Structure formats: structure tokens, C-alpha cells
Amino acid sequence: MVELARLTLEEVDALAFSVLRASGLSEDHARAIADTVTAAERDDSKSHGLFRIPGYVASVRSGKVTPDAVPEVRELAPAVVQVDGHNGFAPLALRVGREPLAAKAREHGIAALGVTNIYHFAALWPEVTALAEMGLVALAFTSASSFVAPHGGIKPLYGTNPMAFAWPREGRPPLVFDQSSSASARGEIQIHQRDGKPIPEGWAIDAEGNPTTDPTAALEGAQLSFGGHKGAAIALMIELLAGALIGDVFSFEASAMDNRDGGPAIGGELMIAIDPARCIAHGNRQAQLAHAETLFAKILEQDGTRLPSDRRYRARLRTPSEGITIPTALYNELKHLQQSSDTAS
Amino acid sequence: MVELARLTLEEVDALAFSVLRASGLSEDHARAIADTVTAAERDDSKSHGLFRIPGYVASVRSGKVTPDAVPEVRELAPAVVQVDGHNGFAPLALRVGREPLAAKAREHGIAALGVTNIYHFAALWPEVTALAEMGLVALAFTSASSFVAPHGGIKPLYGTNPMAFAWPREGRPPLVFDQSSSASARGEIQIHQRDGKPIPEGWAIDAEGNPTTDPTAALEGAQLSFGGHKGAAIALMIELLAGALIGDVFSFEASAMDNRDGGPAIGGELMIAIDPARCIAHGNRQAQLAHAETLFAKILEQDGTRLPSDRRYRARLRTPSEGITIPTALYNELKHLQQSSDTAS
Secondary structure: OOOEEEEOHHHHHHHHHHHHHHOOOOHHHHHHHHHHHHHHHHOOOHHHOHHHHHHHHHHHHOOOOOOOOOOEEEEEEOOEEEEEEEEEEHHHHHHHHHHHHHHHHHHHOEEEEEEEEEEOOOOOHHHHHHHHHOOOEEEEEEOOOOOEOOOOOOOOOEOOOOEEEEEEEOOEEEEEEEEOOEOOOHHHHHHHHHHOOOOOOOOEEOOOOOEOOOHHHHHHOEEOEOOOHHHHHHHHHHHHHHOHHHOOOOHHHHHHHOOOOOOOOEEEEEEEEEOHHHHOOOOOHHHHHHHHHHHHHHHHOOOOOOOOOHHHHHHHHHHHHHOEEEEHHHHHHHHHHHHHHHHHO | OOOEEEEOHHHHHHHHHHHHHHOOOOHHHHHHHHHHHHHHHHOOOHHHOHHHHHHHHHHHHOOOOOOOOOOEEEEEEOOEEEEEEEEEEHHHHHHHHHHHHHHHHHHHOEEEEEEEEEEOOOOOHHHHHHHHHOOOEEEEEEOOOOOEOOOOOOOOOEOOOOEEEEEEEOOEEEEEEEEOOEOOOHHHHHHHHHHOOOOOOOOEEOOOOOEOOOHHHHHHOEEOEOOOHHHHHHHHHHHHHHOHHHOOOOHHHHHHHOOOOOOOOEEEEEEEEEOHHHHOOOOOHHHHHHHHHHHHHHHHOOOOOOOOOHHHHHHHHHHHHHOEEEEHHHHHHHHHHHHHHHHHO
16 A cells, blocks of 8 residues: 655645755756646646656756756757756756747747757656647657667667657647657656566567566666657657757767766757748638647547547646645655755755 | 569669650659659669559549649748649659758758648658758658548548658768558558458457458558557647648548549648758767767667668669569559550540
């Protein structure tokens, strides 16, 4: 049995913010991270909620991440903006880049944002969602530590490399997906290990390259991409887009540099924003978005289907009144960090 | 036993061009299509080679496709160009859009090309390859006839919706992939049906939604996306990018409009081009491309791996001297079309 503590979303936010501040993070960083953590809890996206806070704190304590880094915006081309995170966490750098990216997308029709020198420990969906709420179509790509074998190989090389996509909807939250290019999240394997359960076939291979359902062997071996060589091709594309294209590291380089403090590895993120009204000849944005709705209706008229973001949005209807739960052990750990972090660092 | 005819690449090109011309296609269209067909045969990408020519001819003969359509270029925004194919085949429209797209990508750093009102019957890799040979990173997305069930559903809705990606390499052909978001190409199921062989599990469901290995039942049912819900999310994204975003139809609309003449359905294509040198702060393009090579070397140092485009490039070393083979029956059909097409149309 796992004991649970129930918190309101306001309590989630206040707890996250105070623990992050106590660790020594600047107010701007603590605010940006607390917002993404609270949004994750609100949407029942537990793996990116309060569960992540100890990792953020660990990377401040170890000295790996600069707690008061000030992200720097540079225009690299009329439709390309760069934010140098200067060795800080990602959420603030992404927030700083959002308006310049959106402005460029509206002016030029399409624009790119390269965020470099950041430690990314959050989901991608909050960033693409924010852009879609501004009426833009958005894509995001980031790499991570080296965990996934290239197709045909047996040793970890790629990160779990997520990509996210968001499409704006009139009068409703955007259609969004955010998915890793690995068959499973690393955390899912760790949870199976903790619970002493076998993992499904197809998630991983052991250190000798044999298929395995043993989570410990999987963590010592390599994860597999989703959908075989096609998922691996997407993982490779993401390495290039979030790495060489924007002048940042590949997952294997990030892993080699990392101090294994329990927080994220360094890396980059590419975002692309498109103004849909600038992509049609006689800019009737309303008709364009209504057209997309006909596709969503066609999906939902089939039994058993749902739109990619529906599960999160259903949670969002519930959690502002009902609150959320986390394991009491995690709650106690966070309370402890809240007291001790700045003296221990 | 299948009897084979051997042709040089020059003969492939001349045969394709003359059959297309005989069908009534304008010289520009016949040239653009013959080039993609010859490139496909050169790279041993048989499903997009001479095999496609009867379908092109059928769609001219049926009156569905305008044989002398002149693609029209419009600037929709500083970084967005549109090519209206005016009901013609895709290759010429894409060729016409290539230089404007590349010029915009170089000027603004990133640019988009929406190609509308086209009949797409070719692979995507030739287009992204051409842009990468100009030093750009390129992405392409197109939808198609309605064949693939949405995740959780059982009726066809999405097209097989390919996406392609190309990365430029110094002194070598680009790294390229071009993959459908369905578990298999439709043609692969048709080939299993022709040969009386069961299809692998995971490719399709029958009309009642049950998994099937019977190719006939699969063709009457629905294809499945690759990698479960993640591939389906990519298929949905491609519907939006190549449909509503650029003011073109979704796959289900294209299928409803189609006359089933054996050629392609109408649709749109989105391309994105990025100038890598405009995405880094101190534009050292050579160092940037060299960085990507370190990733490719890391992939290839593992036994059993290859880069996505390697199989095609190995064929390309062989076919200019050895030529290619096609079934004699196809050769005879093409010779027949070459003689009879313009009198029959």
C-alpha cells in the first residue's frame, strides 16, 4: 500500500516554488519550473509533476546547473531566434523565447527557436500548448541522455528524444501530442523495477543485445525505439534538429558530460512555430480551423478513439476542485528539502 | 517464375518520358515525372519506379488530372510560398516550388512551401534530397487516400501519410529517410495478396476490426499505423500539416472525391526547409556538418546498423553501369501504352 497525500493545485504550486527557491534557484527559474510542475499535476501527468522536484534540486546542489542563469535572446536570422540558457534549467529559457518566436512566426509565416545550453527535465507539451493558445501551430524536439539503441545496434546512443505537436482550436484547448521516440519512457522501466514486475516485450534489450522483459537487465542494456526502424529514424532526426542544427550536443555527448546527480543532462531544444493564417491564399483562419474540426469529428465518430490530449484535458476538469495526490513519502521528502536545501548546498 | 527485362537508366528515362508524353501530358510534366521515376529505379526503389507509370497514364486518360496544368507560385508571407498545382501531377509543382523555398530558407533561416491541388504518386525522398543537396535541412509531409484506422478505431480515415527528412553532408549524398506512418505500404499488402501469402501481424485489421493476416481481408478492412498510438499521432499531424494548414483536403475527403482510376487521389504537401548556417550563433557551417558526422560514425560503429538512406545509395553505385530489371509483363504494358495512349485517350 502506498500512503497518499492530497494537495490543492495552489498547494502544489506553493510547495514546488518554495522547495526550488530553498535550493538556491532564482525567483524567475523557480517560478517557471513551478508553473510546469503544477501544469503537469493539474493534467495528471505525474511523471513530470512534483516527482521531478528532487531531481531539479539535486542538479542545483551538485553545482551542475547555474541557479540564477539569465537566458539570452539572439536573433540569428529574420525567422530564427536563439535563446542561450547559459547552463540553466529549460523552462525559463523557453518562456523567454516564446514571444520572440511567436512574433517571428506571425511576421514571416514560420519561424524557429533554438534553445541551447539548457537542462531539460520537463514535458514538451506545455511549450507547444502555449504557442497554440496564441493561435500558432507548434512543433518541439529535444534530445536527452543516451539510452536508446540505434536500429540494428545494441548499445545506447540516442536519447528517448520526444517530439511534441500542437494545433490551435477555437474556444477549446489545443490538440496536442508529446511522445518519446522510444517504446517506453525510462521512468516506466524504473517503476517496473521498483515494483518487481516484468516489462513488456519490445521495450528493451539486455547488455548482450537479447530481448528482455527484466527491467534491471533493460536498464543495464538499451531501450528500443517505438515502431522499429521508423521510430529510430525519428530519434535520429531529433538528435540532428536539437543537436547539430542549433549548435548543441547529441545525447551521447550529454551523457558523457553528465555528473549523474539524478537531474537532467545538458542539451538543446528546437521549436518551430507556424501561423496558419499565413499558409493559405485568402487567410480565412476561422474556416481553416473549422476544417480541422471536421477531421477531429471523423476520428471521434469511431468507437474507441480519442484525441491525443483528451486524457489530460479530462484531468484538468477535475483537479482544480478535487486536487491531486502524491505519495506521502514524496511529500515528506519535499517538505524536508524545503527546510534543508539552502543550508545543505 | 517472373520474366525480367533489363534496361539501362537511359532506357528507363526514355521509356517513361515517351509513355507519359504519349498519354497527353505536357513536356514539362512528363520530364518531371520521368526524372522521379528514373531516380527511383536508379535507387532500387521499385515501388516508385516504372511500376507507377500505368497509374499516371490512367489518371490522364480518365480526365481526373489536368495533363498540361501550369503550377502557379504565390508568396503568402515572407517565409511561406505556395504552389498551386492546378490539378496536375505533383513532381512539376514541387520542382517549380524548390528554388523559391530554398531562397526563402536562406534569407529567413527557415521557410515553408505548401503545394496544393496536386496528384501525388511519387516518393517524398527526391524532394527533400534536392533541398539537402542545396545545403538545406528539409522536411516533407503528405497525406493520401483514406486507408489507415485512427488509434482505437476500425475504419479507414488517415492516408498512409509519409514524412521525409534530409540532412546535408559534405562531399556525400544527404542522409535521408522517407517513411509512411502506416505499419506497411499499401502496395506491400497488395503484393502479398497477388502472391497468396499471409501478411505479418500488426499491419491491418479486417472490416470487423479483428487483427488479420489475410491480405484480402486487410484491404477490405483498415491498415494500422506503425508503433500503435505514436504512429497514429504522426499520421494525424500529417493530415493537419498537408491538409487544413495549407488549405488542402484531408485523406478522407480526397478518397470521397476520387474516381478510382488506379492513379493517385488529389491532395497537398507541406515542405519545410531550414538553412543550418542560420541556426547557429557564429555560422561555422563546416564545423556544424562535421559535428553531425560524429553522430553518424557512432551509429555505424555498432555492428548491424546502417544509415537510413544507405540501401538506396548502394543501389546507386550499381545501377548506372548494370542497369535495372522490371517484369517483362510491365515492360510490354509500357510499350503498349507508348503506342496506344494518345489514340486511346
